[in-house]
Each structure stands twice: as C-alpha cells, then as structure tokens.
Amino acid sequence: MALWNPYTTGYFNNPYEHLAECRTTEPMQIGIHKEWLLFNYKDVREVLRSPAFGVSKLSEYFAQKEPVILEKAACPFLAKGTKTWIMYLDGQDHVRIRTLADAAIRQFNFTPAIERAVAACFEKNKDAAELDVVDIATQIPMYIVEELMGVSGMCSYEQVKRFSHLLAVSQDLFVTKTTYREVNSEFEWAFSFFGELYRKAGANAEPHLLTFLQTVNKEEGFRLSDDEMISLITVIFMAALETTKDTMSVILYEVLKDPSLAVYIEQANEIEINILAEEFLRFASPLQYTVRVAHEDVEINGIRFPKGTRLFLCLASANRDAVVFDNPDTIVPNRKYNPHLSFGSGMHSCLGARVARNEIRSWLKPVTKHLLNYRLAENEPPNWQRTIFMRGLKSLKIERK
Amino acid sequence: MNNQEIKNWLVQKIAEESDIQPETIKTDMPIESFNLDSLSMITLSYDLENALGKEIDPTVFWQHNTIDKLAEAIETLP
Known part of the structure; x- marks a missing residue:
C-alpha cells in the first residue's frame, strides 16, 4: 500500500500521482502523521455532508497553545485574530457569522470591480517583456480587494502579500512555532490597519464591503464586537486573495502549456466558459485538504471512528476519482458531469464560491488574450509552493514571444 | 554534527x-513516551534542519520512533 506522505519525492510539483496511489491502494488510511485520511470521492463527500462531523476549532487551539508558541513579551493575537473565522466554527456561532458575512458580500457588486481589476492589471503590465504569472494572479485580486475595502494603494504590495500568504500558511498541516510567531505579529499589524479602515468605513461616501459589514452588524442585531469584525475582515481578505491567486496561477499555467486551451477559450460562448471554469476548479483544487472532527462515534466502510477523531479529507484526490470523473487527470473543457468538491459541500461549503466563479468567468477571456503574446520562459521551470493544504505556484516566469 | 552530537542535541x-530533565531521557526509549505534541515535533524538525544545514522532512519524528534511530537516519541524510 502507499502510505500518505507529502514529503514523497516530487509531491509539491505534482501531488496527484501520490494521491492516486493512496486512493487506489488504501483509500482510508492513517498517514505518516498518524492521523486518518480519506481519498475516495464518495467518502469525502459523505463526511463533508454528515451532521456527525464538525470542523476543527482553530481559535480554541491557539488560545490553548499561545503560552507555548509566543514569547513572553508578545501580545497574543492568534486566538483573537481567528475568533470569527467561519470555517473553524460550528453550530450557532457558525450560522450567525456566516449569515452576517453572506448578507454583506451579497450587497457588493463584484462584476464591475473584477472588470476594472483586470483592466488595471493589463495597463500596469502592458509593456513588460517578462512577467511572472503569479504577480498577475496576485495583482488582480489585490485590485478587487482594494475596491472591497474602499481604498486604493492600501499599503505596500509586499506587506499585503506577506500578510495574506502567512495567514494561509498558518492553516497548513506542518507549522512551526516560528511561523505562528510571525503570523501573530502580522495579526498585530492587521488589527491596527483593518481596525482603522473598519472604523472609518461608515464615513466613506462610496459604500463598500466594510460599510456593508458594519451596517448589517448594527442594523440586523448581530452585535459582533469591533475585534470580532476585524477577525472576520481578515479571513475574507485572506480567502479573497490567496485562493484566487492559487487558482488563477494554476489555470494560467495549464493555458500556457496547451495552446489549444487558449483557442478554446477565445472561441467559447458564455455557457462554454462557465462549464470550463468548473473544470478548471476541479482540476486545480486550490484547497487540497480539509479537516473534520467526529462529534460522536461514527462508522464508515466498517471502520469505527471514536468521538474526537480528526479526519483529513483529500478534496484534491476526490476531484480526480475515476469512479466519478471520466479521464480525471485531463482538462476536459466541456465536461458534462462535474460535481467537484473544490468548494467543499454541506454546511461549510465555500462562502465565496459565487464570487470565485464570477471572477474566473470574468477574467478567463481577457487574461488569456493578453497572455497570447507570451510563452513560458525557457530554463525557468515553474516554482511550486511547498504547502500541503493550499496548492499554487510561487512563481511562473513568462516572456514575450 | 556526528551521531553522538545529534543525539545530545535531540535529548x-x-x-x-x-x-x-534531560537525564531522564534514554535514547532507546520510544519518542512517544516524551509526550511531544505535533507542534513540538514539527518545530524541532525545523530547528534541526537549521542546526545541521540539511533538508529534513517535518515528518521525521513520526518516521523513527527512538532518538537512536532518528539520529542514525538524520546522519545518513545527504
């Protein structure tokens, strides 16, 4: 059998071969880290939708661990910063905060913001002889986030990039105390930065997401404190930036490798683009794993999991399961049946799914058209992030044809 | 670091x-008996990586169950 180990040679460049081996030889197994993993589509989906499972509690974990993670003089921000991160909440708190965030997000009109972001990014890069696809995939969501937050040139590109990336890394599987300490100091910065934006939001003439969050919280009686609202803003910010960057960079890599995809995109009508966007989401699986905890004793396929067992659900593997998807390792632009799990499923399914789909549908044609002038740089292989839960590129150099 | 130095570092x-107390640690005892949580094991593997200047998987503590075996495995890494 293949024992799951993300440090198997070549995993970060291409995890799918290893995941396929795990799925076909031992689809429910205890991995190298001594915890359970599920690889089959059917099992992963079942656990995602089962009321017997909840999410892991990140903020509680931090509250318990802060004394051993942080140096004595440091102000603790880890538990506070993640307190209202929706994907780590269950029950009443989850429903309440999700409803609040959803109501605010729905008031924001994304389509023009996305179109402006794509245009601004092109304008900035129009004369470049060499580009990094990851920079494009970072700049576009960054412009969108600026509109969400109602500021432009919000702060240094590097600072935002570092903050957002560290927040994503902090949720990975193997994280050291040093990284958590860095995350803590980034949160300290974020509380002052987003705190100021949030407090000023009401006075802003042009309403944006922070204004909507503030109004919904006040007028519909949610009563989140300012700190809880800032925690929520950080998670929306991180989710908006990191997942978009990862998904976009992986999609563009595929488009640059296969010119027939670029041609397909150029000629596709609206419906064909929507179908292709779903296929790209399945293929890229930006969030590769998610964790669930048994709230009671549960049995799956004859294996009993006692209450409290953590299960690692491999979404990336489920999305390549041949039982559900024909030619799972190929991008099939007009795939007919595509119930992928890239946005999860059930209670915790991705809150930003609608926005994410909107984004891909809006940028796919214009960005592809722009990149037709470029090719992958010779002798510069793609550089993949060494993260396990989130998959994306660190850099991908392209040069003008 | 040689084998003995790696063991001393680990202890x-x-x-x-x-x-x-370091004196209570025997290098042939199962590592799980020291009650290290995953946060500690991962942090130690990175610290060790920095101390030795060679690449060490963060899963190394799960792969070798005593300090003796761990030191031997680490010493033979390229």
Whole structure:
C-alpha cells in the first residue's frame, strides 16, 4: 500500500500521482502523521455532508497553545485574530457569522470591480517583456480587494502579500512555532490597519464591503464586537486573495502549456466558459485538504471512528476519482458531469464560491488574450509552493514571444 | 554534527520541549513516551534542519520512533 506522505519525492510539483496511489491502494488510511485520511470521492463527500462531523476549532487551539508558541513579551493575537473565522466554527456561532458575512458580500457588486481589476492589471503590465504569472494572479485580486475595502494603494504590495500568504500558511498541516510567531505579529499589524479602515468605513461616501459589514452588524442585531469584525475582515481578505491567486496561477499555467486551451477559450460562448471554469476548479483544487472532527462515534466502510477523531479529507484526490470523473487527470473543457468538491459541500461549503466563479468567468477571456503574446520562459521551470493544504505556484516566469 | 552530537542535541531539545530533565531521557526509549505534541515535533524538525544545514522532512519524528534511530537516519541524510 502507499502510505500518505507529502514529503514523497516530487509531491509539491505534482501531488496527484501520490494521491492516486493512496486512493487506489488504501483509500482510508492513517498517514505518516498518524492521523486518518480519506481519498475516495464518495467518502469525502459523505463526511463533508454528515451532521456527525464538525470542523476543527482553530481559535480554541491557539488560545490553548499561545503560552507555548509566543514569547513572553508578545501580545497574543492568534486566538483573537481567528475568533470569527467561519470555517473553524460550528453550530450557532457558525450560522450567525456566516449569515452576517453572506448578507454583506451579497450587497457588493463584484462584476464591475473584477472588470476594472483586470483592466488595471493589463495597463500596469502592458509593456513588460517578462512577467511572472503569479504577480498577475496576485495583482488582480489585490485590485478587487482594494475596491472591497474602499481604498486604493492600501499599503505596500509586499506587506499585503506577506500578510495574506502567512495567514494561509498558518492553516497548513506542518507549522512551526516560528511561523505562528510571525503570523501573530502580522495579526498585530492587521488589527491596527483593518481596525482603522473598519472604523472609518461608515464615513466613506462610496459604500463598500466594510460599510456593508458594519451596517448589517448594527442594523440586523448581530452585535459582533469591533475585534470580532476585524477577525472576520481578515479571513475574507485572506480567502479573497490567496485562493484566487492559487487558482488563477494554476489555470494560467495549464493555458500556457496547451495552446489549444487558449483557442478554446477565445472561441467559447458564455455557457462554454462557465462549464470550463468548473473544470478548471476541479482540476486545480486550490484547497487540497480539509479537516473534520467526529462529534460522536461514527462508522464508515466498517471502520469505527471514536468521538474526537480528526479526519483529513483529500478534496484534491476526490476531484480526480475515476469512479466519478471520466479521464480525471485531463482538462476536459466541456465536461458534462462535474460535481467537484473544490468548494467543499454541506454546511461549510465555500462562502465565496459565487464570487470565485464570477471572477474566473470574468477574467478567463481577457487574461488569456493578453497572455497570447507570451510563452513560458525557457530554463525557468515553474516554482511550486511547498504547502500541503493550499496548492499554487510561487512563481511562473513568462516572456514575450 | 556526528551521531553522538545529534543525539545530545535531540535529548536537550526534547527535554526543553516536554519540560522534563534531560537525564531522564534514554535514547532507546520510544519518542512517544516524551509526550511531544505535533507542534513540538514539527518545530524541532525545523530547528534541526537549521542546526545541521540539511533538508529534513517535518515528518521525521513520526518516521523513527527512538532518538537512536532518528539520529542514525538524520546522519545518513545527504
């Protein structure tokens, strides 16, 4: 059998071969880290939708661990910063905060913001002889986030990039105390930065997401404190930036490798683009794993999991399961049946799914058209992030044809 | 670091992490008996990587169950 180990040679460049081996030889197994993993589509989906499972509690974990993670003089921000991160909440708190965030997000009109972001990014890069696809995939969501937050040139590109990336890394599987300490100091910065934006939001003439969050919280009686609202803003910010960057960079890599995809995109009508966007989401699986905890004793396929067992659900593997998807390792632009799990499923399914789909549908044609002038740089292989839960590129150099 | 130095390093660091006296640690005892949580094991593997200047998987503590075996495995890494 293949024992799951993300440090198997070549995993970060291409995890799918290893995941396929795990799925076909031992689809429910205890991995190298001594915890359970599920690889089959059917099992992963079942656990995602089962009321017997909840999410892991990140903020509680931090509250318990802060004394051993942080140096004595440091102000603790880890538990506070993640307190209202929706994907780590269950029950009443989850429903309440999700409803609040959803109501605010729905008031924001994304389509023009996305179109402006794509245009601004092109304008900035129009004369470049060499580009990094990851920079494009970072700049576009960054412009969108600026509109969400109602500021432009919000702060240094590097600072935002570092903050957002560290927040994503902090949720990975193997994280050291040093990284958590860095995350803590980034949160300290974020509380002052987003705190100021949030407090000023009401006075802003042009309403944006922070204004909507503030109004919904006040007028519909949610009563989140300012700190809880800032925690929520950080998670929306991180989710908006990191997942978009990862998904976009992986999609563009595929488009640059296969010119027939670029041609397909150029000629596709609206419906064909929507179908292709779903296929790209399945293929890229930006969030590769998610964790669930048994709230009671549960049995799956004859294996009993006692209450409290953590299960690692491999979404990336489920999305390549041949039982559900024909030619799972190929991008099939007009795939007919595509119930992928890239946005999860059930209670915790991705809150930003609608926005994410909107984004891909809006940028796919214009960005592809722009990149037709470029090719992958010779002798510069793609550089993949060494993260396990989130998959994306660190850099991908392209040069003008 | 040679084999003995790696062992000494591990004993010292494991003692610090699990808040026990280094003298009570025997290098042939199962690592799980020191009650290290995953946060500590991952942090130790990175610290070791920095101390030795060679690449060490963060899963190394799960792969080798005593300090003796761990030191031997680490010493033979390229």
